Amino acid sequence: MNEENQFHISFFKPTTERARRNRNKVVVLVSIWAIAVFGFHFLLKAIEKPTPEPVLLEFNKVWDKVKADEASTAEMQVFAKSVLQVTGKVFIQPNHRAAFNNGLTWATFKLADSAQKVAIKEALVDFEKVAKNVEMLTDDKYQSAKSKLAALAAVPLGLNSNELIAKFLPLELRSSMMDSFSEKQKAVVAEAMPFYTIHNQSVLTDTKFLGFPFHYFYTAVFLLILFIGICWFYSYSTDRINKKLGIYE
Amino acid sequence: MKKFIIPLIILLLPTLAQAAVGATQLEGGFKVGPSIILIAILVTFVLVGIFFRAKDTTDFYAAGRSISKVGSGMAIASNWMSAASFLGMAALMYGSGYHGLAYVVGWTGGYVLLLVLMAGQIRKYGKYTAADFIGDRYYSQSMRAVGAIIAILISISYCVGQFVGIGLMFKWIMGLDYQWAVVIGGSVVLAYTLISGMLGVTKNMQIQYVIIIISFLIPLFILMFKFDYFWVLPQIGYGSVVTDVVQGVPVSDIAGMVNSMGHDFAIVPSPEYAMPWDPSTGKTFFQWMAIAFSLMIGTAGLPHVLQRFYIVPKASDARWSVVWGLFFICILYWSAPVYSALGKILSANPEVGKLAKDAIVVYTAQLGDVNPLIVGLLAAGGVSAAFSTVSGLLVAGASAFSHDLYVKVINPKASPKLQLTMARAGTILMAIIVILIAILELGLIGELVAVAFSLAGCTIFPLFLLGIWWSGSNRQGAIAGLIVGGLVSLIAILYFIAGKQGIELPFAEFIGYYLQAWYFAWIGAPLSILTNIIVSKMTAKTPLEIRKFLVEQVHS
Structure with missing residues (x-):
């Protein structure tokens, strides 16, 4: 390979073992992140049912x-x-x-x-x-x-x-x-x-968890914990891989 | 130090106690106690800056090297937590219910992208500003200039929301008209920046974080205890508050609990507060997703956030500082919804009237009859959050103006004295522009700040993402991508301003919905990335030395 073609960086075509491992890790973590945030909300949207409050039912009767x-x-x-x-x-x-x-x-x-x-x-x-x-x-x-x-x-x-x-x-x-x-x-x-x-209600909004409507807990509390967890895992595993491969940054 | 502080506290105590009596109205006039607390906090920041100031420029840039990863995380959190986090988030949830959580998720989820895609690599690239990176990676002085201009525009846009917050808190503390409050508050923050701007070292940021978070959390524990919720961990205990808002709290259930106006702690069933994209909030599923996505990629494209990673000693520290920074940020973000949920019940009686949503954090504490001095501490915490961010943004904007634009492009032979003059002139000019825009009250704090995120998501984010991860991205591709991202931004902002001025432009409804100023990056960023890739593929290869640098330095 001549020098002109030797130096090339592409996230999807890693050329070293470390880059390959990093790519795989990033793909997995970003997928978890995307599914947890956007996937959950697509699900919330898909199963929602317009649900009237009892007060509307009373109102409609009269x-x-x-x-x-x-x-x-x-x-x-x-x-x-x-x-x-x-x-x-x-x-x-x-x-x-x-x-x-x-x-x-x-x-x-x-x-x-x-x-x-x-x-x-x-x-x-x-x-x-x-x-x-x-x-x-x-x-x-x-x-x-x-x-x-x-x-x-x-x-x-x-x-x-x-x-x-x-x-x-x-x-x-x-x-x-x-x-x-x-x-x-x-x-x-x-x-x-x-x-x-x-x-817009569904089983996810009507189920209670730690006092919260479940979907509210998931978004306001759990997702933030997940983000920190992903960041922690990425930093920890990157340090570990670097150590294993003898790479000093 | 102790010699001065203790007598000062003893001297001030009677004044503070007296001040507490007169501060029970939601708005009211000049509040002595909160004013003293605010001044004391600002003086503390300046003093800490003086005591821990950097000895020289190298020391200044390397400030992070002498502190722990936890300390560095606190500095990131302090830099990040602005009026939008402190005041704006609770306001969005109070006004739009579940829709407001898109901002919580967007402003925290973006750190995942920032970490896994950029933090370590940015550190390895070894530049000091975003414009430096852009100019160097895309081997173009014009791109450096454009990068600097974008950084200035983002700083201005970000500052507008902060000045609205400062104006609202000064209005509350001093009992002034909003416009005058913005002018006075803006002048104070400008003076503060000019005095302490260069003192904004990491140590100062750590102390700012501690003050901001304490002032935010103390009233929360008091409110939760007072209204008989699980107060030991309010961030979990408020689940019952949310459920109470949804199901309603009848008068008979609350046995004498009242707000500071004497209204029962009660509310009619209000599921619209917690149910997703409720029709009565006027917000949709698409908007929720677009805002969350735009804020996430905007987070990974904000120059003043990216800049934090240049000054840590090594790539590993850059990564761990994100982990700790995010944790410290989340402490505030887990807590903000508590204010909005309690505020919803405490302001449920129509007699409370229409409250300025952006001040709901302070109003909730007041309506909960929290001691006025603690409410004053909360308001001062809000101002401090805005101040710490604004001074950083003004300094970042001014350095983009003097360092990246004036010295690197316009006048490379400028003397250090002239550079400093230009930086100060830039700071003053930016502050004036921001004050003028903030007076117009164009939106809620959180929404105004979101404009900066979309702008960063459409312009800086694609340049950094492709610049780091694809050596095939070249100057032509970058320019084309920037034009597309810039064009989307321009259209969105133009329609937003026209709408606010009552000017009817063609397709206003369509563009107002799909390219709203708070979330236009949902489409602007992907289009910019796509254009960059297509044009790069069609034009000459990136120079060998750049590719070599990427392989050997950035990804080694």
């Missing part, structure tokens, strides 16, 4: 009647509770929140008798006025206006004041939305409910 304005008291209460469950999620798009607030406020006033309506309306307007100017949430005036509205509005909706969603209730009512629930807003609610309550 929605047609609510939409047609034919719902019974119990059905309206189910509707209101379902909407409240969703507005309690941390991130809701502003247009969706507006539609949910509309549906909830409308349902609350629809369920209230005339005396309750007057009292809730008065408390709601008062709360909105106080909330607009409040600087600290611990403000006594704000807290008392909120508690009063929560207690009044929970009654027609059949909510227990200890329930979490009952605590959100005053924050989701709007005095400007109590009279009607437009077709446009109904369409937004119908579209938004599944958007927030259908999730």
